[in-house]
Amino acid sequence: MNLFKKTSSHWVRYDSYEWKKDDKGVLYITPAEKAKPELYNPLKDSDKMVLHAINTGVVCMNKDTNEQTKQDAVMEFVSSYGLLGFMTALPTTPEFITYEAVYFPKNHFIRQESMATEKYLSYFFPFDGLDFVKRGVESRWNVSDPSMIALTMAMGSQPQAVTMSSQKEYAESYEWLAKEFTDWAFTFVSAFLYYQDMDTLDDMQKDLYRQGMAAFGGIAPTYHIELLEKPTIVWDFHSLLLAIQMMFSFMLTDEKSSLKVCKHCGKVFLASRPNTVFCSGQCKNQYNVYKSRANGRKAELTDEQ
Ligand SMILES: [Zn+2]
Structure with a gap:
């Protein structure tokens, strides 16, 4: 995809992840205790990644599939590509740390329009909180684990929240992950059936498919311009979720395949x-x-x- 050839997209994946339940019984996936992080470029083989994501959703959306098989499918995706980065994908801006509170456009996961930053962070750090203090727009975050300091440096000039979501303490709810994969699979299946069954669908059915598809979409990634050999647009996805969503949208509308x-x-x-x-x-x-x-x-x- 030429449009996205230049991207500053790199994402972190750990060499092992584990299941963990919080005291309310909510199930999470988080890097395993001794796991090592690695930065990689998720756009390098993005077709393969998007297909993996949709097929994970196909497993999750099937009512006849048992729970263990669904969990295994989600864990396999996360082990291959890392967690989705809900924390920076959901708010109106990945720079939310620099504002007084976190604001959300309509989404499937958080109903409120805004939330205190520390409360929001607690969704993603349910086990070991970060050493993070916020007062007004000011905030302070201390990192003491040497390997996490190295990772923070390697992440470079990303918004602070992106770096936070790469930390070993970061966790994502299994329910949210399964829901996101299911949404993607559902979007794909709707588009597929719409064209496959075009001749046999009545107007009302067609309308339902079109409405379902119109609901798909998201916040566009931000971009900046770098003065390389010539001025170049560089896309900043700031979450794996947004990268998959964009690449998926282009695959869905591609005329060549x-x-x-x-x-x-x-x-x-x-x-x-x-x-x-x-x-x-x-x-x-x-x-x-x-x-x-x-x-x-x-x-x-x-x-x-
Ligand atoms: Zn086959």
């Missing part, structure tokens, strides 16, 4: 040709084997009759 559901395994994949219906050669072969076996059985039955 399309997102599809594999006819054999049901996974969402990126088809480069309009007539592709399988996610892989393996799925194509297996589908044909099953089909010929099924035909074989049919033939046997016919013989017996």
Whole structure:
């Protein structure tokens, strides 16, 4: 995606994550005690990441799937790409630390329009709070763990909240994660069915699909201009969530390729040709084997009759 070639997007992932419950029984995912952080560029292979996110949502949205399978799918995504960065994705600005309070546009997670900064932080640091004090617009944050100091330095000139969300104490609620993945999968499935079933949908059904799609969207990432070989737009996503949302939007509207559901395994994949219906050669072969076996059985039955 040329438009997003230049990005300052780097994100942190740890080499291991764990499940943890707070005293109210809310389930979280957080870096494991001895986990080591690593910075990576999530846009380097963004198609693969977006597909992984949608397929995680496909698992989560299925009512027949058991809870363990859903949890495993969410954990697998987080282990591959890190937590989503809800903390900086939800407020009106990732620079919220520098304001008196945190403000929110309409979202699926927090109903209030604004909240005290310390209260908001407690959603994401339910176990070990940060050494953070806020008075008016002023704030002070102390980092004492040497590996976290190094990470904070490596994050560079990001808004403070982005750096905070890269810390080992940072946690995200499993319910929120599952909901976000489900929302993405739902958006994709709506778009897919809308075009697939176009001829058989009545006007009211079409309208429902269109309304569902109109609700999808989010805060656009901010950008700045850097004087490289020539003036260049640099995008600042400030959360993995927003990066996925944007990349997903471009994949959904791309004219050269399309997102599809594999006819054999049901996974969402990126088809480069309009007539592709399988996610892989393996799925194509297996589908044909099953089909010929099924035909074989049919033939046997016919013989017996
Ligand atoms: Zn497949």
